[in-house]
Amino acid sequence: MxxxxxxxxxxxxxxxxxxxxxxxxxxxxxxxxxxxxxxxxxxxxxxxxxxxxxxxxxxxxxxxxxxxxxxxxxxxxxxxxxxxxxxxxxxxxxxxxxxxxxxxxxxxxxxxxxxxxxxxxMFAMGLTEPNAGSNTLEIQTFAAEDGDGWRLSGQKVWITAVPQAHKLLVIARTKTLAQSRGKTDGLSLFVIDREREGLTHQAIDKLGTRTLPSSFIYFDNVRVDPHELVGTLHGGFRQLLDVLNTERIVTTAGLVGTAELAARLAIDYAKERKVFGGQPIGGYQAIQFPLAESHIQAECARLMNYKAAALHDAGQPYGSEANMGKWLAGHAAGQATDRAIQTMGGMGYSKEYHAERLWRDARLFRIAPISEEMVLNFVAQHDLGMPRSY
The missing domain is CATH 1.10.540.10 (Acyl-CoA dehydrogenase/oxidase, N-terminal domain)
Known part of the structure; x- marks a missing residue:
């Protein structure tokens, strides 16, 4: 290698x-x-x-x-x-x-x-629904046939940057479960204009990632034209999975960058800060060890992410690597941002020193775009050969 x-x-x-x-x-x-x-x-x-x-x-x-x-x-x-x-x-x-x-x-x-x-x-994606969460196969947004197109009804939640988007990638059922050959059948992908009659959205107030709004989206009999279908009608689930695995790679990259940035802020502060008249606090193991641990985690996440990306580019399976990299990176960024705040003490809690924003933003990505628990479910089932547990 x-x-x-x-x-x-x-x-x-x-x-x-x-x-x-x-x-x-x-x-x-x-x-x-x-x-x-x-x-x-x-x-x-x-x-x-x-x-x-x-x-x-x-x-x-x-x-x-x-x-x-x-x-x-x-x-x-x-x-x-x-x-x-x-x-x-x-x-x-x-x-x-x-x-x-x-x-x-x-x-x-x-x-x-x-x-x-x-x-x-600008694009946004409408996938998650209030009653489905991580279980994409339970989504209820439905695109009913309407002449040569469809009529879209339902709702989505936690959709990012809706007000800024020109286009929405929307995942909807195009067959009822009674019509489908199993739950994976009958999902389709559409790219539609965000400005469209019957489409409304409402902002969600939230802890972090405040520069990118999150919203509910409501579809009330929204017209979808034939040219807005992307991919295979009724065959969107398998096609969606590949898109979501590339999302993991980008998420991990951002978390690795966050861990590096948070560590740099903490280290710079620790080199200058003195208490009790002694050496800078960066000379103490209580400060060094947690930062060293998060650095180790971030480096491992980076390498796993590069492996996932390289496998993707070579046309080989990469889902396990993409998920494991994301799990590792979520922990690395979580620890790095938390320890940056701890290193700075009271000033870490202030907005002036930036660590609090990095902590607030990074916390989301232990939940999204896939939760830690769902990553562990995936690894247990697909890599360890254990029974499905959920």
Whole structure:
């Protein structure tokens, strides 16, 4: 195995780190206070070509892989944004780019992918529902046949960046369970305009990731046209799984970047802070050991994530690696941000020193986009060969 980055990968990492640091900690603190969407940095990311890293070249992208995308996200997040910034990659290069590149027809790709790469189109994904949660097969949003199209009714919850999105990737049932050959049959994927009659949304007040709003979405007999179906009618479940596994890779990259950023803030503080007239507190093992532990966890998560991305790019199964990397990274970022606050003492609880925002934002990703418990269920069943436990 060769663990060295190529010259192109190093260049991508340096570009991403430079943009991340340009829009640094103070930029994100101000956005968090105002609950303002990070439009400026996203446009800078698109202008630098980083949004299109994994989009095919014929549609304006670079035609590279998930490994290169993970490297970009990791360095952008470490520059100041933390894991919240990785959510923008989930929305656009993943829910928009990966979905369209793999499943869309030529007309759909030509229409939407260049605009996504350039920052003209923003995407959101409507999957989670109040009564389904992690159990996608229990979703109830239904697209009933209506002439040559469909009528969409139902609701979604915890959908990110709905007010800013131009397009929504919506997962709905297109067969009743009575009509289906099992629960995995009869799910379909649609890409529809966010501005549409019968579609409304309502914001959710929340602890963290405040720069990216989360919403309920309500579909009340919303018209869906034939050209808005993406992929195979009734066959969307298997197609969706591959999209969700790439989402794991981007999430892990953002968490690894967060762990690095939080550790850097804690270390810089510990090198300067003195108490009781002695040496800087960074010289004490009580400070060093927890930071060293989170660093070890983050490095392991990074390597597992790179393995998942490399397997993806080689066309090999990568679901286990993507899930394990995400589990590890959630713990690493959780510990790194918590110990950054502890290292700084009272100042860690203040907004001035940034660690509290990183902690609030990182906490979400032990629950989403897949909970720790569901990762352990997956590993126990698929890697250890144990009976399904849920």
């Amino acid at each position: 060769d663990f060295a980055l190529t010259d192109e990968q190093r260049m991508l990492a340096e570009t991403a780190r430079r943009i991340g640091e340009k829009f640094g900690l103070d930029y994100w603190r101000a956005l968090d206070a105002d609950k303002a969407f990070p439009s400026e940095i996203w446009q800078a990311i698109c202008d630098a070509g980083l949004c299109g890293v994994a989009v095919p070249q014929q549609y304006g992208g670079s035609g590279l892989g998930m490994l290169e995308l993970a490297i970009c996200v990791e360095n952008l997040c470490a520059g100041g944004g933390g894991v919240t910034l990785s959510q923008m990659f989930m929305l656009n290069p993943i829910f928009g780019g990966v979905t369209l590149a793999r499943l869309a027809n030529e007309e759909q790709k030509a229409e939407m992918l260049p605009k996504l790469v350039g920052g003209e189109l």
